[in-house]
Amino acid sequence: MSLREQLCEYGRRAVELGLVIGTSGNLSVRDADRVAVTPSGAALDRLTPEMCPIVDMAGRLVAGDLRPSSETPMHLAIYETTDARAVVHTHSVFGTVVATTMAELPPVHYNALMLGGMDGVVKVAEYATYGTPELAANVRAALEGRRAALMANHGGVTVGATLEEAFEATRLLEWLCEVYVRGLGVGRPAILTKEQLAAVVERTLNPPDFPRL
Numbered sequence: 001m002s003l004r005e006q007l008c009e010y011g012r013r014a015v016e017l018g019l020v021i022g023t024s025g026n027l028s029v030r031d032a033d034r035v036a037v038t039p040s041g042a043a044l045d046r047l048t049p050e051m052c053p054i055v056d057m058a059g060r061l062v063a064g065d066l067r068p069s070s071e072t073p074m075h076l077a078i079y080e081t082t083d084a085r086a087v088v089h090t091h092s093v094f095g096t097v098v099a100t101t102m103a104e105l106p107p108v109h110y111n112a113l114m115l116g117g118m119d120g121v122v123k124v125a126e127y128a129t130y131g132t133p134e135l136a137a138n139v140r141a142a143l144e145g146r147r148a149a150l151m152a153n154h155g156g157v158t159v160g161a162t163l164e165e166a167f168e169a170t171r172l173l174e175w176l177c178e179v180y181v182r183g184l185g186v187g188r189p190a191i192l193t194k195e196q197l198a199a200v201v202e203r204t205l206n207p208p209d210f211p212r213l
């Protein structure tokens with residue numbers, strides 16, 4: 001699948017899964033020094049490959065007629081300092097709830113480790129106006145050493161080696177936020193300790209042998 005076709009595919013899935021409504025949210029995928037990004041103001045489930053702009057690492061339009069997403073500076077800032085090859089940004093409901101009420105998402109489930117931070121925490125990037133270099137810098141700081149961040153009063157962002165990986169990280173982030181928010185409605189969610197998280201890492205690195213006949 002071409003970079004642009006991937007944007008169409010995952011844009012459609014993002015809308016189908018309710019991670020994105022209307023024209024909110026944007027995706028990008030990188031190959032060498034070219035980045036295909038979703039266009040500004042277009043519904044993500046109605047994209048065609050030609051609609052998706054391709055920009056260089058400085059944000060200059062290389063192909064396409066539509067304006068690149070207003071959040072393109074944030075995508076490029078992430079590519080500039082990480083080895084990410086794809087970025088997914090949404091305003092998903094539970095991610096945004098956490099991003100508007102908390103300073104971080106604590107580790108309530110061990111799957112949070114899949115988002116990169118050894119402490120299982122997802123940080124909330126400080127608020128700044130959408131599309132600004134300031135927001136890009138805040139997100140980059142919150143993402144350091146991690147594959148996911150929340151953006152205060154805004155939404156969430158995930159990265160991956162492929163668009164599929166970044167997309168799955170967005171699904172996981174939303175699931176973790178939902179579990180925590182719903183948990184707060186039922187009682188006081190227990191937070192995993194450093195030791196409990198370290199034991200998960202240890203077990204993942206050294207899985208037990210399974211018995212064979």
Ligand SMILES: [Zn+2]
Pocket residue numbers: 025071089090091130154155
């Ligand atoms: Zn946004």
